[in-house]
Amino acid sequence: MDNILEQIAHIQMLDQLLITFLLVIPIILIARTVVAGTKYSPILIIVIFGLLMGLALVKGNVATPGIEELPIVIMMSKVTVTALIASFFVGGQEIKKILTKQELSGDDSVFLCEDEILLGTKNTQFVFIIRAFFILMGIEGVKRLLLGFDPGDPLSQFYPIIAYVGLAGAVILIDPKAVVKNKSAYIRKGVLEIIAIIGILLLSAWIAAIVKPVIALPQIFFAMMISAALGAILSEWKFGPTLRALLFAGIPVVLGANFIVGGSLMLDAFAITGMKAVMAYGLFGQIFWMFGGLALLIWAAKVNHVRNLGPGMAGALSHSGLTGACTAGDFGDEASSRAPIMINIPFFGHIFVFSILAASASKGYLLIGWVAPLVAVGLGLTLWSLRILRRSGGEKSKEVNGLMVFSFGFQIVAVFGSFLMLALSGMGINDAAMATSAAISHFGLFAAVQGGMFGAEAALMIPVIFAMPFLIHPFVFGLFGKAVENEGKMPPKVVLALAVIGTVGVLYALLFA
Numbered sequence: 394m395d396n397i398l399e400q401i402a403h404i405q406m407l408d409q410l411l412i413t414f415l416l417v418i419p420i421i422l423i424a425r426t427v428v429a430g431t432k433y434s435p436i437l438i439i440v441i442f443g444l445l446m447g448l449a450l451v452k453g454n455v456a457t458p459g460i461e462e463l464p465i466v467i468m469m470s471k472v473t474v475t476a477l478i479a480s481f482f483v484g485g486q487e488i489k490k491i492l493t494k495q496e497l498s499g500d501d502s503v504f505l506c507e508d509e510i511l512l513g514t515k516n517t518q519f520v521f522i523i524r525a526f527f528i529l530m531g532i533e534g535v536k537r538l539l540l541g542f543d544p545g546d547p548l549s550q551f552y553p554i555i556a557y558v559g560l561a562g563a564v565i566l567i568d569p570k571a572v573v574k575n576k577s578a579y580i581r582k583g584v585l586e587i588i589a590i591i592g593i594l595l596l597s598a599w600i601a602a603i604v605k606p607v608i609a610l611p612q613i614f615f616a617m618m619i620s621a622a623l624g625a626i627l628s629e630w631k632f633g634p635t636l637r638a639l640l641f642a643g644i645p646v647v648l649g650a651n652f653i654v655g656g657s658l659m660l661d662a663f664a665i666t667g668m669k670a671v672m673a674y675g676l677f678g679q680i681f682w683m684f685g686g687l688a689l690l691i692w693a694a695k696v697n698h699v700r701n702l703g704p705g706m707a708g709a710l711s712h713s714g715l716t717g718a719c720t721a722g723d724f725g726d727e728a729s730s731r732a733p734i735m736i737n738i739p740f741f742g743h744i745f746v747f748s749i750l751a752a753s754a755s756k757g758y759l760l761i762g763w764v765a766p767l768v769a770v771g772l773g774l775t776l777w778s779l780r781i782l783r784r785s786g787g788e789k790s791k792e793v794n795g796l797m798v799f800s801f802g803f804q805i806v807a808v809f810g811s812f813l814m815l816a817l818s819g820m821g822i823n824d825a826a827m828a829t830s831a832a833i834s835h836f837g838l839f840a841a842v843q844g845g846m847f848g849a850e851a852a853l854m855i856p857v858i859f860a861m862p863f864l865i866h867p868f869v870f871g872l873f874g875k876a877v878e879n880e881g882k883m884p885p886k887v888v889l890a891l892a893v894i895g896t897v898g899v900l901y902a903l904l905f906a
Contacts, residue, residue: 410558413465413650414526416446420649421522421642422511428874429513435723436645436714437870443649444860447656459853460657464547465530465555469650470856472529473840474597474613475536476643478590478620479636480720484737485624487730506570517571518641524566525642528635531559532587536594563587567634582633590635593619610747611841621737640720648714655860668854670820670902671828672861674811677898678832679862682710682807683869684891689775689803691885694782694795698881699873700727701782701792708735708800710807710833714866715873724877731793738797739804746808747841750826754847759816759825764809771809774802807833818903823847827858834862 424438450456450463460466505517514522534556542549564584573579597615604610624630632640686706691697696705703724707715718724719732745767753759778799785791811829812822820828826847830838841847842855868891876883 407554409463409465410530410555412463413469416463416466416653417469417646417649418522418526420446420653421645422514422519424645425513425518426511427513435513436648436718437866439645439649440652440714440860440866443652444656444659447653448659449656450653451657451660456657458658458660460654461547466650466653468533468548468555469526469529470647470654471843472533473647473651473836473843474616475529475532475590475594476639476647477613477836477840478593478616479639479643480716480733480736481617481620482624482636483640483720484733485621485626486628486630487624487734488621488737489625489628504572506572508570520566520571521638522642522646524563524634524638525646527559527562527566528587528638529559529643529646531556531561531563532591532594534559535591536598539591539595540598560587563635579633582631583635586633586635589623593623608748608751610744610751611837611844611846613837613840613844614744614747617737617837641722644716644720651856652860655856655858658854658857659860668858671824671858672831673902674815674820674828674899675831675858675862676865677895677902678811678828679834679865679895680868680891681895681899682811682833683712683865684888684895686710686803686807687872687883687888688892689779690782690799691883691888694779694799696782696785696792696795697883697885699724699876699883700731700881701796702876702883703728703873704731704735705796705799707732708737708739708796709803711736711739711804711836711838712834714834714869716836718870718873724873725881727789731796734793735796735800738800745805746837749809750812750841751846753812753822754826757822759812759822761813761816764813764816767805768809768813771802771805774798775806776802778802808835808838814899814903823851827851827855830855831858831862834859 420439420442421435423442424435427438428435447460450460451458456462506515508516510516510519534552537546537548538552538556542552548555564580564587567573567576567580567583593616594612597612597619600615601610601612683706686709687702690702690705696702703715703719706712707719716732716736719728722729749760749763749767778795778797778801781798782792782795785795808829811832812825815825815828816822826838826842829835830842839855839859842851845852872883872887
């Protein structure tokens with residue numbers, strides 16, 4: 394009987410793989426269909442359908458809050474670092490090109506198929522989405538086999554098959570309709586990129602473990618440093634299928650899985666003591682920081698164009714949704730090429746972010762004596778960046794330089810300013826970490842909280858807390874979509890009005906929620 398039950402468990406695990414695929418991939422495809430023919434990003438629809446899917450699983454008695462019955466969905470929601478490594482690598486390439494004024498030849502090794510296989514999704518894009526799913530799953534399986542896993546992990550005996558199926562799909566899924574000059578070299582590039590990503594994950598985890606007794610810096614910090622440095626060294630690397638797939642669909646896959654988990658927890662979250670204040674700041678903080686930053690760029694810096702606004706705010710907030718939209722090309726080629734730079738630049742300042750927050754987490758309260766001066770420095774850098782941008786005169790190199798300073802300075806203000814305001818309002822450090830991560834959709838903080846930096850309860854609740862502010866994203870992506878349709882320009886008065894609403898909402902969250 395035990396043998397029969399074990400065989401059934403193995404068969405059910407294969408069912409889990411299929412169920413996860415059928416839950417996550419259609420969300421992305423539906424999102425692309427909904428926005429087909431418009432300039433809007435599908436990330437917004439991924440949010441809505443992901444949350445609704447998670448809620449439907451619970452209300453339909455298919456799963457319980459947290460969807461522990463679907464462990465592979467949970468696993469796929471935790472591959473944030475893997476999805477970001479591709480963006481960090483490209484950011485390193487772009488920074489090297491800017492600093493050395495290096496001009497690289499175009500990539501003519503691959504010509505993607507432009508035929509639509511589904512409404513809003515071209516043939517090669519469809520393959521990228523499926524391939525990104527298998528890449529993330531396979532790499533995560535290998536990582537957990539090599540680094541180990543918790544004794545009670547429900548997937549513990551299944552990681553070999555997860556790794557095998559994932560890597561097999563990652564290698565063979567090449568669009569046959571794409572024109573590839575050298576197919577064997579292209580496939581080898583994809584395999585080398587997978588090996589490199591696994592190596593970065595292992596090395597960053599190893600370094601994080603070594604420095605943990607001194608300072609509990611999260612793995613994502615070291616992964617960023619290593620991958621960005623590798624990108625700078627290999628600045629002439631032409632992307633293989635792995636990087637292409639992750640840049641296009643890596644973040645949407647992670648967000649889709651994460652929002653399914655968050656949707657399953659949505660109803661229970663409101664009943665937890667203290668969560669209303671956390672979610673209120675997350676919701677209104679999203680409006681405050683996003684549209685406050687946009688208002689500065691539009692009104693003070695006079696650079697009202699989506700090529701500046703998209704990458705600038707994606708970098709300034711380490712914003713997961715805008716990061717995914719920019720790297721996927723939803724805001725145009727200029728925004729797509731600038732985004733990796735702006736995403737990487739603030740992470741160099743994360744030695745301050747994560748060191749101070751790690752020390753604060755270990756003590757159980759915010760180290761205000763360190764945080765307050767950093768907020769002042771961030772404000773100074775932000776003002777300086779606005780001056781650079783205002784004098785750029787549309788010159789692209791000056792715009793990029795100004796956006797780099799803005800991304801760095803405003804990131805410090807948004808992160809530490811949030812923690813400082815929440816600490817002064819009486820919120821604990823762990824709840825403040827969730828609220829801040831949600832308020833600016835900050836991928837780095839999200840990964841750190843998800844990894845347990847701020848305790849087990851915060852790690853459990855972060856999917857739903859992180860997801861809730863995405864309900865504000867009809868305004869965010871709506872205005873960005875309008876900007877793309879309006880020759881790249883946003884309506885300044887609408888942005889300013891939303892910034893004021895966000896300011897009032899944040900005051901409410903801090904004083905009354």
